[in-house]
Amino acid sequence: MLERIHLAVLQEVEKQGSLTAAADKLCVTQSALSHSMKKLEQQLGTDIWRREGRSLRLTQAGQYLLAVAGRVLPQLDLAEERLRQFAEGARGSLRIGMECHPCYQWLLKVVSPYLVAWPDVDVDVKQKFQFGGIGALLGYEIDLLVTPDPLYKPGLRFEPVFDYEQVLVVCSGHPLAQQAYARPAQLADEVLITYPVSPERLDIYTQFLGPAGIAPRRHKTIETTDIMLQMVASGRGVAALPRWLVLEYAGTMDVVPVKLGRQGIAKQIHLGAREGDLDTDYLQAFIELARQSTAVVIP
Template identity: 30%
Template structure:
C-alpha cells in the first residue's frame, strides 16, 4: 500500500515541475523530499521521475500514479471533512503557538489545509521562542505549539499534562559567505575542519543551543562574534557578509534571505527536531485534526518522551 504522504509529494512535484519548488510548497527540505520520492519509487518498483537541468518530469509510470494519487488524496480529503462534521468541528477556536522558522516555512501550508477542511474554526497564531511554547500549552494559553529540540542537547522537560510528537528532523549544516573554501566541496565536511575558523556563536546560554555550542568549541572553532538572541536570519546575514562561519538547521540555510554557502557536516549527528506539543488531559477534536495534518505533511517519527 502506498503512503499517502509520498503520493502527495509526487503530486506536488508534478505540479511544481521541480523537487526544489515542491519542497518549498510542502515545507520540506529538498533532500527530505527526495528521500520520500525515492521510497515511493522503491514501493512502485519503477522510476517515477526523470531529473534534468531545468527541473523534473514524470515518467509514464509517474503520470499513471499521479492520476491515481489525485483520486486517492481527494477521497481522503472528503473523508477528513466528513469525520470533522462527525467530530463537531463546526466552530470554536484553535490557538496555535509557533517559533519563527516554523511559522514562516512549515506552518502556512498546514494552516491552509486546516482552513479548507474546517472553515468554521477560527484560527489564532502566537509566537513563542522555544521552549516557551511548552509552558504556554501547559498554562492553556494556546491549544498546541510547535517547538524544537537539538542533538546533542539536554532532553526537553515536559509537564505531566503535556505530550510532544516529532514532525520533522533535519540536519544542522555549515553556512559561510558565498565562495568560501569550506563550502566549495560537495562531500561532507569533517567537523575537525572547523578548527581555527571564526565562529558566529549563537546564544550559548540558550538551552537548545548549549550542547551544540559545546561540540563546536571542542572542534577548535574560535568564537569571533556572539549573537545573543536566537535569530537565524541574522546569523545567516552575518555569515553571508564574511564575518564568520555558522552552524544552522538545513531548512534555515536553504531559505536564507541572504546568499550563503552551505555544506553538510561529518558526522551527520547534529540535528534539530521540530515537535508539536499539546495537552493530554482533555479532549480536543480541533487539536487532533491539526496534528493529523502535521503528520500528513511531514511524516511521523516515534513518540518523544
C-alpha cells in the same frame, strides 16, 4: 466560600504589589476588595495575608491559593472563550506557541492548508513563548507548542512530526563551502550568528562546539532569519539552521549548507499538547497535517 473573584484578587495583588492598585485594576473599591478578602479569611478560618509595615506578605495558605489561581483562572478564561465561540457559531480556536525561531516558516506551510480544511477554526500563533512554552502549555495560554526540544512533563504529550538536519550556513566563497562537512576547530576563528537564545539551548553549542571544547571567535545574535542569512551571504559570519530552510533561501541568496560533523546533527520538530485535549478533532487534524509537511517544505 471560595469564588473566582478571590483568586483574581490574589493574582492582581501579587502583580500590582498592593490592594489599592489591584482594586483599580479590577475596577472595585479598595474597601470592597478588603471586605471581600477579610470575609473569606473568616470563612476559611485562616489568614491569607500578613501585613508587614505597608506591605502584604502571603501566608502559606495564601501561597497555596495563588498557585490554585495560576492553574484555575486560565482554564476558566479558556472555557468562557470557547463558549463564546460556540455561541457565535464558530468551532473553536487553536493557539500555537513557538519555541523554535526558524520553525515559523515551516508552520506557515502547515497553517495555510489547515485554514482551508477547517474554515470554522481560528488559528493564532504566539511567538513570545520562545524557549518558555512548557509553562504556557501547562497554564492553558496555548493549545499546541512547536519545539525541537520537548520537555516531557506529566499531563503533556509530544508528537514528532517532522525530521530535519541542522547544518552550518556559509557564503559560497567561504573555505568550508566546498567541504563535505565542518569540524568544530574550523569555527574557532569564525563569527557565529544565532538567534537571541542562550548557548545552552543551541544545538551548535551543545552537540558540536561544546563537546569539542571549541568556542567561536565571536558570537552575535540576530532575531530575524532574513537578516541573519543576508549577513552570512555577505561573508560577515556563519550560522546554523535547518537544511530545508537554507535550501529555500539558497535560490535567492548566496548561501550554502554544510554538514555539522561527519555524522551531521539530526533533529525533529515536535508538537506538544495537553493529554486531555488530544481527542479534540481539529487539534488532532493539525497534528496529522503537520506530519505530512515533509514533502511540502523539502525541495
